Amino acid sequence: MRGLVIKNTGSWYTVLTDNGLTANCKIKGNFRLRGIRNTNPVAVGDMVEIKDGFITEIEDRRNYIIRKSINLSKQSHILAANIDQALLIVTVCKPETSTTFIDRFLASAEAYRVPVVLIFNKTDLLSDEEKHYQQMMIHLYETIGYECRAISALNGEGVEGLRSLLEGKITLLSGNSGVGKSTLINLLVPTANQRVADISEAHNTGTHTTTFSEMIPLSPLTDGDSAPHSWLIDTPGIKGFGTFDMEREELTSYFKEIFEYSKQCRFSDCTHTHEPGCAVLKAVEEHYIAQSRYQSYLSMLEDKDENKYREAY
Numbered sequence: 001m002r003g004l005v006i007k008n009t010g011s012w013y014t015v016l017t018d019n020g021l022t023a024n025c026k027i028k029g030n031f032r033l034r035g036i037r038n039t040n041p042v043a044v045g046d047m048v049e050i051k052d053g054f055i056t057e058i059e060d061r062r063n064y065i066i067r068k069s070i071n072l073s074k075q076s077h078i079l080a081a082n083i084d085q086a087l088l089i090v091t092v093c094k095p096e097t098s099t100t101f102i103d104r105f106l107a108s109a110e111a112y113r114v115p116v117v118l119i120f121n122k123t124d125l126l127s128d129e130e131k132h133y134q135q136m137m138i139h140l141y142e143t144i145g146y147e148c149r150a151i152s153a154l155n156g157e158g159v160e161g162l163r164s165l166l167e168g169k170i171t172l173l174s175g176n177s178g179v180g181k182s183t184l185i186n187l188l189v190p191t192a193n194q195r196v197a198d199i200s201e202a203h204n205t206g207t208h209t210t211t212f213s214e215m216i217p218l219s220p221l222t223d224g225d226s227a228p229h230s231w232l233i234d235t236p237g238i239k240g241f242g243t244f245d246m247e248r249e250e251l252t253s254y255f256k257e258i259f260e261y262s263k264q265c266r267f268s269d270c271t272h273t274h275e276p277g278c279a280v281l282k283a284v285e286e287h288y289i290a291q292s293r294y295q296s297y298l299s300m301l302e303d304k305d306e307n308k309y310r311e312a313y
Contacts, residue, residue, distance in 0.1 A: 005046045005055075006215040013042055015050055027055045044213040044233055045081040045170065063112045065172060067238070080172045080213065080233045085115045087165075089175035089184065091122045092134045097176055099137070103296030105174065106146065107254035111246055114172075117147045117165060121180045124152040140290055144257050153184040162188065166218060170231045177237030185216060185234055192216050212236065248301065252280075255297050257289055271301065 003023065007014035013025050027042055042048065042055055043064065049057040064081040088105050090097035102118070109116045118141055120134055138148040151158035165171075166188070173181050185192050218230035246254070252272065253259045258280055262270065266277025275281075283289040 001050050003048060003050055004215075005042060005044050005048055007212065008040060008042065008044050008214075009212045013048075013055060015048060015055070017050070023050060023053070025050050025053055025055050040078055043078040043081045044215055044235075045083055047082065063114055065108060065112060065114055065174070067108065079174060079235050082170065083114060083172045083233065084169035085117065085165075086172040086174060087117050087119050087162075089119045089121050089173060089179045089181050091176075091179045092120065092130045092137070093125055094122060095176055095178045097179065099292040100296050100299060101176065102141075103255070103293060104300065107246075107251070107296075107300065110254040110256070111250070117149065119162070119184075120148060120150045121153055121184065123150050123157060124155055140292075144293075151184075153180045153187055156187060159184065159187050163218075166230055166232065168229045170215075170233065172233045172235065174235055175237065179237070181234060181237065185232060189216055189218060189232065191220060246300070251297065251300055255293060257283075257293065258297055261289065273298070273301070 001017050001019075003015035003017035005013050006016050006022070011026065013027070015023050015025050017023060042058060045064075046061065047059040048055045049059075061081045063083065065079040065083065065086060066076050067079065086105075086109055088102065090102060106116055118138075120138065123131075123134070126134060134150065138150065142148050149158060149162065151162070153159060173185065175181055213233065213235045216232045216234060218232065248271075249269070252262050258272065261279045261283045262272065264279035265272070265275070267275055270278050270280070272278050272280035280289065280294075284291065284294045
């Protein structure tokens with residue numbers, strides 16, 4: 001029987017079958033013997049075949065978002081598969097989302113052809129100085145070509161405007177712990193009842209309230225409804241985003257503006273670090289490429305130099 005994986009608790013998978021029923025399944029042990037070097041060989045969003053309570057096959061994925069496993073550098077972790085877009089929830093304060101984190105997520109999404117919208121949450125908490133900084137960030141990413149929205153999930157400002165973005169799509173929600181994903185989901189889907197935790201005052205960081213990945217329908221499932229048109233995928237908050245399965249020579253193409261300037265470089269294999277006639281270095285010097293974006297690019301180059309991330313199977 002065929003179905004869609006809508007929840008992953010680590011050892012069990014909830015599958016919505018083609019006949020509209022849900023089944024709790026495990027995976028056959030041989031999945032872990034096929035050279036699959038993922039911490040989760042089956043991901044939320046996967047289309048699978050099930051038999052007698054076991055997932056026996058995974059259909060080919062059209063895309064996915066992948067990151068380096070936190071504890072196992074030679075393995076990867078798939079956040080979600082077969083998605084139409086991702087909403088990256090970021091905050092200027094409580095906690096502050098680093099541009100490095102944003103850029104690593106965007107680069108990974110570019111690599112796997114997943115469109116991203118940046119959602120700047122907690123606008124209600126911003127001082128005048130922080131509002132100015134947020135506007136600068138929005139201007140930066142919009143200039144590059146990313147859609148940005150400013151919202152407050154706490155008071156609902158700007159949230160209703162997101163519904164048109166979500167209609168008819170499978171949308172991954174991601175971001176650091178504490179940026180308000182669960183609060184946002186509860187506003188969009190009141191029946192979701194996602195747990196919400198306070199920000200740690202000591203470290204100004206969030207605590208993990210979501211402990212597993214789950215697909216949440218924007219409208220409630222009804223009996224026999226196997227394929228609602230709109231899904232939100234909630235994932236545990238992440239502190240860092242180690243990119244995985246990226247070749248050094250391809251990295252430039254995952255930074256839109258760096259890729260455009262790289263076409264003017266003197267050498268076709270330019271790394272944009274020291275070469276004469278490098279159009280990217282000139283653009284950084286003349287502020288056509290933001291220093292923060294260039295630093296993110298360099299940090300990912302360093303990842304490759306240290307050989308931290310290996311091929312994912």
